[in-house]
Amino acid sequence: MNENPEGGQGREGGDTRRLLKVFGVAVTNFEQASDQLLARVDAAGTDASGELVQTVRELFELITETNARWFAITDRMFETQRKLLTDLTAALGE
Secondary structure: OOEOOOOOEOHHHHHHHHHHHHHHHHHHHHHHHHHHHHHHHHHHOOOOHHHHHHHHHHHHHHHHHHHHHHHHHHHHHHHHHHHHHHHHHHHOOO
16 A cells, blocks of 8 residues: 555655564564573572562563554554544545
8 A cells, every 4th residue: 555656665664664673673672581581580599689670670671662662653553544534534525
């Protein structure tokens, strides 16, 4: 639908692909780091409260980053839907 006559993607399609790629990388990084953080917690045991606090901080940072990417994708989808509905309403004469 966003294809231009030359067969490529329009600006919107390229932006969406970029957002999805960044989101995919963030999720993959989150999955890998989560496994590593859990392994560190297991290895530290209950004696390493400082290590545990640092691990939890890193986990919060990962969650915040992943959520920010998810919100960017969600915002993009809502904006695309809003534009479509606005354009359709105008085209149909309300």
